[in-house]
Amino acid sequence: MRQKYSANAINLKSYDFGEADKIVMMYSKERGLIRCMAKGSKKPNGKLCGRMDMFVANNLLLTKGKSMDTVSQAETVNSFFRLRQDTDKLFFSMYCVETVKNFGEENDENSNKVYDLLYSVLSKISESKTEVEILLATIRFQLKIMQVFGYAPEFSECNICREKIENSYSKFSFEHGGLVCEHHPLSGEKTLRIHPKIKDFLKTLQKTDFNIETPYDKLADTKVTKPCFELLRDYIEHCSPKKFNSTKMLEVN
């Protein structure tokens, strides 16, 4: 008999395979990225129907295969159904999923943390009532996931001279992976001028666990959250080993 194993996984992407089947890319808590065959998942009355849709988190029983493992059973833990009721929620969720797809690996040693962050951000976006709440959840995800993947941007000290950055303007440097003093000349490099309050905002969110409330949860507005989201989006794209597709839909006005 073929070996079976269980996994908690969130669906990131699927491809049609023949008339009735799908190949699904998932991120699992136990093994990082996995690809598996979901037989009969395109049949409207099949036992996997709906469970293999994008964003759905399942508790799975998988059967080892020669070239690909197969989904034997799936029990949905969360379908985050409110994500699908709003285009903003949908696009920001697609963006978070794509980040995990681009940086995630098979047998990631931090798969536990990556899964928990993705699960948390999808539930937060799903439950959001305003655009600011969606943006805040996404920013917190961007900051925390880059820490896990080893690309945490530095907001406390200058990435060139290591001076502490206090209450003065600074620049965000993509090449240096964080803030640098305003006076350093950086020729030919993309930089953004950062207000000290923006620095404090990003620093606080980076330090705080994803599910812990911060003072900014009630104070932040779109004037702060939009540029911060865009800054991190561009930084993450700069670090990414793969090209992003979802970001084109997220050109926030």
Ligand SMILES: [Zn+2]
């Ligand atoms: Zn400096």
